[in-house]
Amino acid sequence: MTSNKVAFVGAGATLLWVAIWAWLTREGGPVSELFFPSPGDVLDRLIMFWSRPYIGSTLMGHILSSLSIVLAGWVLGGIVGVPLGIAMAWWTRLKWIVFPIFQLIRPVPPLAWIPLTLLWIGIGDAARIFVVFIAALVPWVMNSMHAVYSVDKLLIDAGRTLGANDRKILTRIVIRSAIPTLLAGARIALGNAWTTLVAAELLAATAGLGYVALNASRMLDTDVLVVAMLLIGLLGVMLSALMGLAARMFAPWVKNDRNGG
Amino acid sequence: MQNQQSTPKLELRNITKWFGPKDTGVCAVDNCSLAVQKGEFICVVGPSGCGKSTLMTVGAGLEQPTEGEILVDGKPAGPPGPQRSVVFQKFALFPSETVAQNIKFGLQMCGVDAKEQERRLVEQLKIMKLEQFRDAYPSELSGGMQQRVAIARSLVMQPEILLMDEPFGALDAQTRTILQEEVQRLHREHHYTVLFITHSVEEAVYLGDRVIVMSRRPGRIKKEISLPRDVVWKRGDIEVAAEHPDFIAARREIWALVREEIIAQ
Amino acid sequence: MRINFLNRTRSSDSSRLPLIYGAGSLLVLLILWTLSTSVLGWIDPMTLPSPAEVVARFGNLIVEPFSGSTLAGHVGASLYRWALGVGAAVLLGVPVGILFAWLPGFRAVFNPIFEVLRYIPPFAWVPIAILWFGASTATQAMVVFIAAFPACVINAQLGVQQVDPILVRAARVLGAGQGAMLRRVVVPVAAPAIFTGLRIAISNGWMALVGAELVVGKVGLGFLISQGQNNDSVSTIFVGIIAIGSLGVIIDTLLQRSETVLLPWRKPRAQRDG
Numbered sequence: 001m002t003s004n005k006v007a008f009v010g011a012g013a014t015l016l017w018v019a020i021w022a023w024l025t026r027e028g029g030p031v032s033e034l035f036f037p038s039p040g041d042v043l044d045r046l047i048m049f050w051s052r053p054y055i056g057s058t059l060m061g062h063i064l065s066s067l068s069i070v071l072a073g074w075v076l077g078g079i080v081g082v083p084l085g086i087a088m089a090w091w092t093r094l095k096w097i098v099f100p101i102f103q104l105i106r107p108v109p110p111l112a113w114i115p116l117t118l119l120w121i122g123i124g125d126a127a128r129i130f131v132v133f134i135a136a137l138v139p140w141v142m143n144s145m146h147a148v149y150s151v152d153k154l155l156i157d158a159g160r161t162l163g164a165n166d167r168k169i170l171t172r173i174v175i176r177s178a179i180p181t182l183l184a185g186a187r188i189a190l191g192n193a194w195t196t197l198v199a200a201e202l203l204a205a206t207a208g209l210g211y212v213a214l215n216a217s218r219m220l221d222t223d224v225l226v227v228a229m230l231l232i233g234l235l236g237v238m239l240s241a242l243m244g245l246a247a248r249m250f251a252p253w254v255k256n257d258r259n260g261g
Numbered sequence: 262m263q264n265q266q267s268t269p270k271l272e273l274r275n276i277t278k279w280f281g282p283k284d285t286g287v288c289a290v291d292n293c294s295l296a297v298q299k300g301e302f303i304c305v306v307g308p309s310g311c312g313k314s315t316l317m318t319v320g321a322g323l324e325q326p327t328e329g330e331i332l333v334d335g336k337p338a339g340p341p342g343p344q345r346s347v348v349f350q351k352f353a354l355f356p357s358e359t360v361a362q363n364i365k366f367g368l369q370m371c372g373v374d375a376k377e378q379e380r381r382l383v384e385q386l387k388i389m390k391l392e393q394f395r396d397a398y399p400s401e402l403s404g405g406m407q408q409r410v411a412i413a414r415s416l417v418m419q420p421e422i423l424l425m426d427e428p429f430g431a432l433d434a435q436t437r438t439i440l441q442e443e444v445q446r447l448h449r450e451h452h453y454t455v456l457f458i459t460h461s462v463e464e465a466v467y468l469g470d471r472v473i474v475m476s477r478r479p480g481r482i483k484k485e486i487s488l489p490r491d492v493v494w495k496r497g498d499i500e501v502a503a504e505h506p507d508f509i510a511a512r513r514e515i516w517a518l519v520r521e522e523i524i525a526q
Numbered sequence: 527m528r529i530n531f532l533n534r535t536r537s538s539d540s541s542r543l544p545l546i547y548g549a550g551s552l553l554v555l556l557i558l559w560t561l562s563t564s565v566l567g568w569i570d571p572m573t574l575p576s577p578a579e580v581v582a583r584f585g586n587l588i589v590e591p592f593s594g595s596t597l598a599g600h601v602g603a604s605l606y607r608w609a610l611g612v613g614a615a616v617l618l619g620v621p622v623g624i625l626f627a628w629l630p631g632f633r634a635v636f637n638p639i640f641e642v643l644r645y646i647p648p649f650a651w652v653p654i655a656i657l658w659f660g661a662s663t664a665t666q667a668m669v670v671f672i673a674a675f676p677a678c679v680i681n682a683q684l685g686v687q688q689v690d691p692i693l694v695r696a697a698r699v700l701g702a703g704q705g706a707m708l709r710r711v712v713v714p715v716a717a718p719a720i721f722t723g724l725r726i727a728i729s730n731g732w733m734a735l736v737g738a739e740l741v742v743g744k745v746g747l748g749f750l751i752s753q754g755q756n757n758d759s760v761s762t763i764f765v766g767i768i769a770i771g772s773l774g775v776i777i778d779t780l781l782q783r784s785e786t787v788l789l790p791w792r793k794p795r796a797q798r799d800g
Contacts (some may be wrong), residue, residue: 009634017638035658090531096547101555107778108771109733111649111740112748115755116763120573148531174531199649199737203752210650214741217653225654233646323695343701353696357714357791366710367700398791418700 037223045223065207073132085144110135135196136189143185147178187243268335269296276329289315291479304469312480346420354399389413405436575761583761593753611670623682648673648734673734674727681723685716
């Protein structure tokens with residue numbers, strides 16, 4: 001099949017699935033509204049949500065709450081993680097010291113820190129930012145480290161023969177050629193941050209899309225619940241797309257490879 | 262001598278192959294006709310990218326020609342199958358199966374019973390000198406050994422036609438020489454019908470009863486050279502053969518034809 | 527001796543030095559932790575319990591039930607839900623991934639649903655799972671399934687797409703039909719990629735399970751740490767976190783080991799790479 005044909009079938013299939021959804025959830029259909037809303041209900045609810053507040057805020061308020069916490073945790077993770085990762089690759093001894101601690105923390109899901117965080121800092125923005133920070137930190141560090149390792153040793157030799165000292169080699173050659181991998185790490189970190197935030201909002205929040213979803217579930221507002229889920233998905237895709245755009249802007253010499261994760 | 266009037270074992274008749282839509286895509290093969298008689302060893306040489314591999318792929322039935330037809334024993338050939346066995350340049354061994362499993366693969370697909378499978382496997386292992394590698398995985402073998410397995414996997418099917426697509430192209434020069442002599446011996450002893458694609462002029466002169474020179478893309482048949490078949494020098498090793506005046510003359514003639522095509526690009 | 531990135535002698539890498547540094551660093555961490563809690567008492571034990579307290583709590587949780595179960599009970603419940611969800615994801619996801627690669631038409635039709643599944647984070651399904659199944663095993667298993675499913679599909683698909691077309695041709699020439707081709711050539715060759723997918727699926731599933739258990743349920747490791755929080759028992763949380771982390775590592779190690787057993791033809795290549 002040609003790619004045109006695939007796109008065509010895909011669009012047709014999407015319509016078909018929405019039609020099946022609408023048919024199943026129609027008035028008096030086999031799936032009750034309490035179980036899953038109809039596409040029409042979801043659309044109505046989305047429009048209504050835009051202007052009328054639901055548990056404290058309008059849609060924009062919840063979205064902004066989620067986004068601001070994700071960005072705060074992600075940026076903090078980068079501020080700590082990138083220098084740490086680069087330093088670990090640059091000074092092997094530092095890696096020997098820090099890496100075992102990392103190996104210890106890595107297998108623990110970031111969410112498992114939530115109860116501890118709640119005990120230590122209490123329910124608030126700081127707790128969520130901290131959990132998002134932990135989730136983002138590991139990919140930030142690992143990718144920054146591997147970014148330095150992946151620099152072609154030939155380039156360093158070339159820089160040396162051209163008279164660059166260690167500092168110049170780090171700033172002019174290593175960090176610059178590490179940018180694509182760094183950006184890939186940034187993207188993974190943002191994805192992790194977003195996923196973890198949603199979970200954190202289920203547990204410790206007074207606003208945000210995850211908070212909306214959980215409350216909607218308790219109040220049996222399936223339409224709100226589906227609106228929140230779709231928005232969570234959509235925002236995740238948008239954040240990832242933005243990072244892709246950034247990669248093309250800051251490292252235009254790299255062909256954008258599609259990752260299978 | 263072959264009776265040229267008899268029905269060819271394999272015939273490619275007026276084959277044209279376009280990749281992509283006709284006239285806007287790439288024409289790989291342009292109106293090629295080629296007949297392989299029973300027991301004949303035909304070599305096709307040409308510059309790289311001239312469509313000689315395409316000719317083989319079409320001949321094997323793995324791809325449909327845009328125009329023209331493939332005949333086996335004078336009848337239109339069906340889908341690809343074990344009667345037209347193929348040996349690929351990159352060996353194409355199944356990595357998750359041992360040497361024995363690889364060689365038995367085709368027999369199992371045809372529903373040959375287990376006892377017969379084993380008998381033919383043992384026979385083939387002996388012919389290709391692979392007895393001690395029976396239970397090895399392909400990744401444990403050298404390139405030359407892997408290609409021996411691939412050839413054994415084709416021969417065990419007792420194919421009516423053997424199609425070989427630059428089978429020694431991925432091997433080092435020493436291994437290649439040994440396998441060339443091996444193939445020469447196999448053909449002499451078993452009279453296989455072979456269509457052999459290569460870019461090596463020496464190989465073509467040494468192995469082929471006829472050598473077909475193809476032009477650069479779009480591939481057309483430029484010239485056909487018959488080489489005496491039952492000459493003494495073809496029975497010997499290749500480095501001995503390569504010193505024979507007839508060999509040198511044939512190699513010169515063919516190389517001049519190929520060189521024209523390469524330079525014209 | 528300068529040990530850094532620009533130093534090209536690799537000999538130090540294979541020495542015991544990294545191990546010594548690593549052990550030292552962990553030891554210092556442990557000593558600091560002990561000093562600041564039990565010896566010098568800088569930190570309130572309600573905030574950070576001493577290592578001894580955590581170990582004591584660990585022993586305690588093994589014998590005495592906490593929030594309804596002993597530690598073994600919580601571990602068992604978590605493993606059971608995880609196995610249900612991951613098992614379903616593998617049984618469904620791997621065939622779907624193979625079909626996605628093998629039949630472009632099938633992929634075109636089902637891809638829209640898959641993309642929705644893939645891009646909505648697993649935790650966002652927790653509320654709807656609660657709505658559908660309540661506080662039951664099915665809720666947790668569903669969240670695990672959703673977390674594990676995409677990795678199975680994507681990697682199986684990738685593995686099949688990466689199978690050298692020449693192998694498929696060779697099989698065709700030898701007379702193999704679609705079924706035999708898939709069973710004997712395509713799936714075995716794609717198996718390492720499928721295995722990678724399995725490992726990702728398993729770890730994603732484990733992470734999602736903990737999240738789901740934190741929100742809903744009456745047993746399980748996630749529930750254990752949330753109960754630790756409710757009872758202001760930081761040492762319980764620590765035991766829970768350590769159990770979650772080490773089980774994750776154990777499962778992944780077992781899986782890695784089983785790969786060399788299940789895919790024996792990969793061994794020589796792996797050795798060559800290593």
